[in-house]
Amino acid sequence: MIRRIPVFSLRRSIPLLILGFAILLMLGSHLLLKPFVTQLFYQAAESNLIHTLNRLQGSFEYLLARGDLEGIRREVTSTGSHAEVKHLLVMDSSLHILASENPNYTGQHLDQVPLHFDRRLPFKVMEVQQPEMQLRAGNEHSLYGLVPLQLLSSDGAGAQEVEVGIILLELDLDQSAQQGWYRLEAVFIWVSFAIGALAVLLWIWSEWFIGRRLALITDAVDKIRQGELETQVALKGRDELGVIAAALNHMLESLRSSRDELMRTHAQMDSILRHIPSMVYIKNLQGVYTLGNKRFYSYFGEDSQGKQVFDLLDEPYASEIQRYDEEVIRSRKPLQFECSFPVDGKMNSWFMVKFPLFDDLGQPEAICSVATNVTEQEQNEYMLGVSRRIFEHAAEGVMITDDANRVIDVNASFERISGYSRESVLGQDPALLKSDLHDSYFYQAMWNQVKSEGSWKGELWNKRPDGTAYPVRLSISSIRDRRDVPTGYFGIFQDVSEEYQARTKLRKLAYRDSLTGLFNRLAFKEKVHEYLARARRYNETFALLFVDLDLFKEVNDSFGHDAGDALLKQVADRILGQVRDSDIVSRLGGDEFTLLISPVENDIALASIAENLIDTLSRPFQLDDVEVSIGCSVGVVSYPRDGENLDQLMRHADAAMYHAKALGRGCYAFFDVDLDQRNHRLMQIKHGLRHALSRNEMSLVYQPEIHLETREIFGYEVLMRWHSEELGPISPSEFIPVAEESDIIADLTSWMMLQACRDLLPLLNDKMQIGVNISPRQFGGDRWLTLIRQCIDQEGLRPSQLCVEITEGALIRDMEQAVVQLSELRKLGIRVAIDDFGTGYSSLSYLKRLPIDFLKIDRTFVADIETDQDDQAIICAIINMAQSLGIGLIAEGVETQEQLKFLKSQGCDIAQGYFFARPMSVDQIKC
Numbered sequence: 053m054i055r056r057i058p059v060f061s062l063r064r065s066i067p068l069l070i071l072g073f074a075i076l077l078m079l080g081s082h083l084l085l086k087p088f089v090t091q092l093f094y095q096a097a098e099s100n101l102i103h104t105l106n107r108l109q110g111s112f113e114y115l116l117a118r119g120d121l122e123g124i125r126r127e128v129t130s131t132g133s134h135a136e137v138k139h140l141l142v143m144d145s146s147l148h149i150l151a152s153e154n155p156n157y158t159g160q161h162l163d164q165v166p167l168h169f170d171r172r173l174p175f176k177v178m179e180v181q182q183p184e185m186q187l188r189a190g191n192e193h194s195l196y197g198l199v200p201l202q203l204l205s206s207d208g209a210g211a212q213e214v215e216v217g218i219i220l221l222e223l224d225l226d227q228s229a230q231q232g233w234y235r236l237e238a239v240f241i242w243v244s245f246a247i248g249a250l251a252v253l254l255w256i257w258s259e260w261f262i263g264r265r266l267a268l269i270t271d272a273v274d275k276i277r278q279g280e281l282e283t284q285v286a287l288k289g290r291d292e293l294g295v296i297a298a299a300l301n302h303m304l305e306s307l308r309s310s311r312d313e314l315m316r317t318h319a320q321m322d323s324i325l326r327h328i329p330s331m332v333y334i335k336n337l338q339g340v341y342t343l344g345n346k347r348f349y350s351y352f353g354e355d356s357q358g359k360q361v362f363d364l365l366d367e368p369y370a371s372e373i374q375r376y377d378e379e380v381i382r383s384r385k386p387l388q389f390e391c392s393f394p395v396d397g398k399m400n401s402w403f404m405v406k407f408p409l410f411d412d413l414g415q416p417e418a419i420c421s422v423a424t425n426v427t428e429q430e431q432n433e434y435m436l437g438v439s440r441r442i443f444e445h446a447a448e449g450v451m452i453t454d455d456a457n458r459v460i461d462v463n464a465s466f467e468r469i470s471g472y473s474r475e476s477v478l479g480q481d482p483a484l485l486k487s488d489l490h491d492s493y494f495y496q497a498m499w500n501q502v503k504s505e506g507s508w509k510g511e512l513w514n515k516r517p518d519g520t521a522y523p524v525r526l527s528i529s530s531i532r533d534r535r536d537v538p539t540g541y542f543g544i545f546q547d548v549s550e551e552y553q554a555r556t557k558l559r560k561l562a563y564r565d566s567l568t569g570l571f572n573r574l575a576f577k578e579k580v581h582e583y584l585a586r587a588r589r590y591n592e593t594f595a596l597l598f599v600d601l602d603l604f605k606e607v608n609d610s611f612g613h614d615a616g617d618a619l620l621k622q623v624a625d626r627i628l629g630q631v632r633d634s635d636i637v638s639r640l641g642g643d644e645f646t647l648l649i650s651p652v653e654n655d656i657a658l659a660s661i662a663e664n665l666i667d668t669l670s671r672p673f674q675l676d677d678v679e680v681s682i683g684c685s686v687g688v689v690s691y692p693r694d695g696e697n698l699d700q701l702m703r704h705a706d707a708a709m710y711h712a713k714a715l716g717r718g719c720y721a722f723f724d725v726d727l728d729q730r731n732h733r734l735m736q737i738k739h740g741l742r743h744a745l746s747r748n749e750m751s752l753v754y755q756p757e758i759h760l761e762t763r764e765i766f767g768y769e770v771l772m773r774w775h776s777e778e779l780g781p782i783s784p785s786e787f788i789p790v791a792e793e794s795d796i797i798a799d800l801t802s803w804m805m806l807q808a809c810r811d812l813l814p815l816l817n818d819k820m821q822i823g824v825n826i827s828p829r830q831f832g833g834d835r836w837l838t839l840i841r842q843c844i845d846q847e848g849l850r851p852s853q854l855c856v857e858i859t860e861g862a863l864i865r866d867m868e869q870a871v872v873q874l875s876e877l878r879k880l881g882i883r884v885a886i887d888d889f890g891t892g893y894s895s896l897s898y899l900k901r902l903p904i905d906f907l908k909i910d911r912t913f914v915a916d917i918e919t920d921q922d923d924q925a926i927i928c929a930i931i932n933m934a935q936s937l938g939i940g941l942i943a944e945g946v947e948t949q950e951q952l953k954f955l956k957s958q959g960c961d962i963a964q965g966y967f968f969a970r971p972m973s974v975d976q977i978k979c
Contacts, residue, residue, distance in 0.1 A: 094195075094225065097136075098185065101197040101223055104131065105183060108219055109199050112142060116203055125151045138194060139167060139222040144203060145215040147174055167222065169196040178216045193225035265293045272300060281308050330424040334409070335361075337416065339377065351395050369393035380406045381416050390426070401427045449524075452531075452542045457481060460540070469524075469547045471516035482543070487515040498528070502541065506530050511548065523552040565639045567617055568624035576638035576646055580698045583648060587691055594650035595658050595690040598705035599627070599665060601643035602683035602717045607675075615675050619682070626668045630661070646705075652690055655722065656789045662686040662720035670718055685712040686720035694723045737787050740776045741796045745803055750774055752807055753971035757823065757942060757964045760956050767821035767855065769964060770808045771971050772800065788827075797827045802839050809847040811974040816853060823855045825887060828862030837876060844880070851881035857908065859887050864898065871901055878903040885942065890930055899937060907934050911945025911965070918950045931958050 108131065115123040124142060132140045132153020142151040147162040157165050162174065173184050173196070181200040201217040268287050275283040281304060287297035325332055325345040333344035339360045349356065352364050361377075362370045372391060380387050386407035392399055403426045409418040443450055449466035453459050459477045467473055470485060477484065486495065490512060501508045507529040513521045526545040530538045563575035571579065583594045601623065608616035620643070627637055627645060636648035647665075652658065669684045687709030695701035704723040712721035744750050754768035774782050791797040805824055812822055830836045840856070843849045856877060863870045863886065874884050885906035890913055909930055913923045927943075934941050943955050946965030955963055 094187075097195050097223055097225055101185065101195055101221060102183070105197050105199045105219060105221055108140075108221070109201060112219065113202055116201075121150070128153055136224050137221065138224045139165070139220065141165065141218075141220040142201065143174070143218045143220065145178065145217055147218065150217070162220075167196075167220075168194070169222075173198055174218045174220070177218055181216060195223045195225055197221045197223075265297075269293065269297060269300065276304070281311060330422050332420070332422050335377065335419050335421070337381065337418065339374065342418065365393055376404070376406060377419055380408055380419055384408055384416060400425055401430055446544075448544045448546045450542065450544050451477075451482060452540060453482060454540045455538055457541065469522075469545070470514065471518065476517075485514045487513040487521040489513040489521055502528050502530060503538075506532075514545075523548050568621055568639050570624050570628075570645075571636060571638040573638070573640045576636070576640060576648075577698060579636050579638070579648055580701070583650060584691065584697065587650075592650065593652045593690055593692070594648060595652045595688060596701050596705050597647040597649065597658070597662060597665070598687040598689075598702075598709045599645040599647065599669075600685050600687075600709050600713070601645075601669070602685060602713075604643040604682055607680050607682060611675060611678065611680070615678075618675055619673055619680065622673050623669060627665065630664045630668055654789070655688075655690075658688050658690070658722075659720065662688055666718050666720060683718045685709055685717065687712055687723065688720060689723045736779060737782065737790045738796075740779060740782075741774075741787060741791055741800075744774055744776065745799060747777065749776055750800065750803065751973070752804060752811065753973055754808075754812065754977060755964050755971040756969050757821075757962050758968045759962055760952070760960060765820060766962050767816075767823055768812060768977075769823035769857070770804060770825070772804055792827050792829045795829070798830055798835055801827060801830060801836060805839055805843055806847065809843050809849050812977075813848060813853075815974075815977060818850075818852075821853050821855045821883060822849075823857050823885065825857045826862070828859055831858060831862040831870070831873070837873065840877075840880070840882065852883070855883040855885050855906065857885045857887040860889065863902065867898060867901070871903075874903050888944075890926060899933075899939070904937075904939055906940040906942050906962075909941065909943045909960075914943055914945045914951055914955070914965070915947075917954050918948065924954070927955070928958055931960060935959060 108127065111127055112124055115121075115127070128140050128142060128151045131137060137153065140153045141149050141157065141162070143149050143162055149157050149160050149162065149165070152158055152165075163171070169186050173186060177184050177198045177200050183197065183199040185198075186196045187194075197220070199219050201219050203215040203217045265287050268285060272283050272285045283304065285297040285300050285304075288294055328345065328347065331345065331348040331351060333348045334342050336342055341357050341359055344352075344357060356364060361373050364370070365373065369391075373393075376387060376389060376391075386405060388403075388405050390401065390403050392401050394400065403424045405422045407420055408416040409420055411417045443463050446463060446465055449469045450463045451459060451466055452461045459480050459482060462472075462474050462477060472484075483495075494512070498508050498510070498512075507527065509525075509527045511523060511525050514524050515521050524545040525548050526543055528541060528543045531540040531542060533539050563572060563578075564570070565572045580596070586592060587594055604616070604619070607619055620639070623645070624637070624639065627647070631637060631647060631649070634650070636646075638646045638648075640646060647661070649658065649661065665686055666684055669682065672679045672681045687705045687707065689695060689701050689705045689708060691701060694704045708721045708723040711723075712719040715721065740749075751773045753771050753773055755771060756768055757766045758764070759766045772784060772788075774784075774787055776782055788797070791800055801824075808822055808824065816822070826836055840854065843854070844851060858874075877884055883905040884903060885908050886904055887908050888910040889907040890910050907930060909927060913926050913930075915923075917923045917927060931941055941960045941962065943960050943963040944965065946952055946955065946963045946967045948967060951965075952963065952967060
């Protein structure tokens with residue numbers, strides 16, 4: 053029989069244990085400490101005895117040396133007055149008492165005093181002259197201490213002798229112990245009181261901090277036992293009870309969560325079973341339906357529960373289902389299969405899953421079946437197969453993407469039309485088909501419409517892998533799921549190249565002048581609008597030249613309309629011969645023509661074009677057997693200076709043209725209020741240049757090029773100066789363009805090269821070079837090469853001493869011709885530098901093809917490198933590119949120490965500029 057362990061309340065047991073422990077602590081400490089304290093008393097008495105004897109020994113010997121026996125008696129009386137001193141004796145060598153705490157003992161022999169100690173000790177002390185102690189127990193508790201005392205005595209001859217006396221001190225240990233125990237008992241009383249008070253406080257504290265909190269926990273446990281899971285233990289703290297309460301609350305939270313999760317899962321499973329589109333039902337081992345979901349009852353009725361399969365299905369369907377049930381029970385494993393049986397008079401296809409349900413002993417007790425009607429799915433799969441065959445054999449290209457716009461499938465026609473294989477585009481962005489014929493705004497607008505409206509239709513240009521563009525008619529639509537959320541896109545397109553070509557022919561008929569083949573007025577307006585849009589977007593300029601024929605009416609009236617038409621054809625041909633392929637020439641009607649020029653270099657270039665038009669149209673025309681002469685007047689305007697739209701530009705160009713007619717036939721005019729002054733200035737410069745050489749108005753100056761590493765002169769760049777007798781000093785930036793446009797530049801260049809050779813050759817060493825600029829207008833011809841050979845043959849110029857400087861623009865106008873001419877210079881041993889590098893449009897591929905020795909960094913980049921990070925980046929890029937190609941570098945326009953320091957730090961080889969020297973005359977060089 054198991055005895056029940058009595059239950060004690062912790063709320064009462066803890067305080068009682070504290071109180072009992074306090075009582076035992078007081079009693080135990082009193083009993084255990086007494087022997088220890090007694091020993092301490094004895095040790096303290098010995099220490100006190102030794103201390104007192106040492107003090108008395110020193111004091112008495114001092115007083116004896118002075119012969120002060122009265123002082124010794126006072127000291128003995130003072131010391132002997134202490135309660136614990138029983139006897140204090142001062143004895144001579146014969147043990148007669150010289151002084152005592154008891155005056156009656158003075159003069160007596162030690163043997164006459166009632167002391168209970170070993171009488172041999174005094175003799176031992178006098179013999180060894182060392183202190184001795186003896187504890188006397190029994191009837192009395194005394195501690196004896198003896199120390200030697202040196203005494204001085206006089207012999208009969210008056211000499212002093214040293215004798216050894218004794219100081220004897222007896223302490224009453226009972227008296228010392230009694231006083232100590234009195235103090236100890238007082239301490240024990242206070243300690244006991246403190247322990248009792250502490251026990252009471254601990255009782256109160258345990259009741260408040262333990263008992264009360266335990267009650268909260270036990271109350272909560274009772275509620276939990278009764279099933280109240282919403283209970284919360286309202287107890288906080290970091291102690292064990294707080295941890296228990298927190299753990300209990302956490303356990304309750306877990307129980308509540310588990311209960312809620314169980315209820316939620318039950319509700320979910322119930323909802324799933326009620327709403328799942330599949331039949332779910334359970335049969336026992338006897339084949340009786342015991343449970344089914346809503347779908348099952350919708351097919352077979354609520355009364356199907358308790359029936360068997362033979363009650364619900366006809367043969368042979370029921371037997372087939374029965375065999376599957378038996379297989380599940382036999383194998384004890386799930387079984388999946390497809391079958392068909394009629395429901396509501398219609399044959400349906402089903403996908404079924406059957407699996408056994410086991411009891412607690414692991415034995416099958418029922419079969420659960422899940423049957424899904426796949427009749428519609430089979431039909432969808434059939435239609436999907438049809439759609440796939442259409443997708444694969446469609447004549448149009450089809451592309452399908454996912455919601456991230458990555459290609460997931462294309463058909464064979466896509467591969468045929470686009471040139472891309474299916475494998476190369478899968479996972480790619482459809483943007484790989486984009487051509488460069490549409491800007492980003494076009495594609496952005498297209499996709500915005502797809503995303504907002506769901507589809508886009510239109511025509512655009514795509515690009516094949518070889519880079520060729522082709523027009524397509526494209527339809528893009530979004531693919532959406534049942535929630536109307538986009539899941540991808542598909543595009544269908546067809547190649548409309550033939551259709552586009554046909555439209556192009558029709559457009560050409562609509563936009564071309566039927567007589568001359570030039571653009572007509574309609575095409576001209578569209579072109580102007582295109583130029584305006586591009587100029588506004590990219591901050592460009594373009595020019596419009598309005599050409600009106602002079603004397604055309606007279607020819608037309610004199611020789612007939614056929615002759616006039618023939619003349620207009622020849623005029624169109626001559627105009628086309630004066631412009632670039634990129635320029636637009638139109639016939640507006642009658643004898644009016646327009647030219648659209650882009651880009652525009654400057655007004656001088658436009659004036660040159662106008663002059664060439666005037667010159668070519670002023671030459672005679674042959675009309676059958678008749679030679680006729682006409683002319684033209686040209687009005688020039690530019691965007692945006694002279695107009696912001698088509699109407700303004702045309703109106704101002706017409707006004708400028710009439711102003712030109714007012715100046716006389718064969719003239720041109722800019723639409724500008726300062727037109728007269730500028731044209732007059734240009735005519736003066738042009739006229740003055742024709743006579744500048746004959747008047748000795750031209751001179752040369754030379755700017756040294758410095759090697760940055762050695763600070764030695766690397767060479768000199770030849771610069772031309774003009775001081776006109778009529779106009780005064782004229783800047784090269786003003787007269788050089790005029791000289792280039794009027795072919796005077798060839799004569800100036802010939803004079804410059806010959807004169808530079810005569811000036812500098814006597815002053816140059818083998819390592820120095822002469823830098824000579826060749827005009828872009830000259831570069832296309834052969835005259836300047838002949839001039840260089842003349843300088844080598846006649847002036848004694850070594851090819852290695854000459855460096856030909858050519859601008860980027862001159863090189864890229866005709867790259868093939870540039871390669872031929874520069875290669876000819878390389879064969880001669882002449883160096884070549886690209887002047888003002890960075891201001892043109894040279895590409896790396898061009899530089900690799902050209903035999904270049906130096907790149908001259910334009911001064912516009914050097915000027916602001918101290919503050920402009922963009923210029924710094926450009927210069928660094930130029931230097932890195934040149935170094936990678938093995939091309940030397942010359943920086944122009946160096947004016948400060950900081951510019952020089954930066955260029956040198958980046959690896960620039962050579963520099964020129966005002967920091968080193970201004971352009972100098974040959975006389976200054978000689979000095």
